[in-house]
Amino acid sequence: DAEITQSPRHKITETGRQVTLACHQTWNHNNMFWYRQDLGHGLRLIHYSYGVQDTNKGEVSDGYSVSRSNTEDLPLTLESAASSQTSVYFCASSESWRDEQFFGPGTRLTVL
């Protein structure tokens, strides 16, 4: 069965370190998204991609970067982790920009 996975599921890191969160989908979807979940804000879009080599900034992209070298993967990198980036991160994919999104299980990141 097609699926979308995230790793690691839990991560504790220190301020200033670079961290990469992995997202892998086997739906063969063109579109992939990264969100963070914060209390009172719901899901906020960090970055998204509509295809290989395409990446776009979302509403809370500062301090984050993504790259899309193949259809299956969209890794999210925190260049220099800050305590404000402690959150739960969700990756999602969809067949087209207007279709429902399928979400991964989430990664809980704690920055100390």
Next chain:
Amino acid sequence: ILNVEQSPQSLHVQEGDSTNFTCSFPSSNFYALHWYRWETAKSPEALFVMTLNGDEKKKGRISATLNTKEGYSYLYIKGSQPEDSATYLCAFTSGTYKYIFGTGTRLKVLA
């Protein structure tokens, strides 16, 4: 700035009660409206996608309606059960390639 608002933010109902909540979105450049159900410690899962004004969708005890002219959608739950406790998210898709989530309505059904 495109804004998607959901109300109420949270509510508690008794088991067996029927309830409904609202998603408000921009009425211009509408393409689709999605509803998601998000249980605690899980990932959001799609419930409905609606694209036409007047659309109504139903899945078991949950149904949704859409009014694109005035920019709102209602989600109804008939005879709420404890397992309906979740956050219900709506997401608006515009013709300008935007996909925007509301902040959700947290529903708690008390046994």
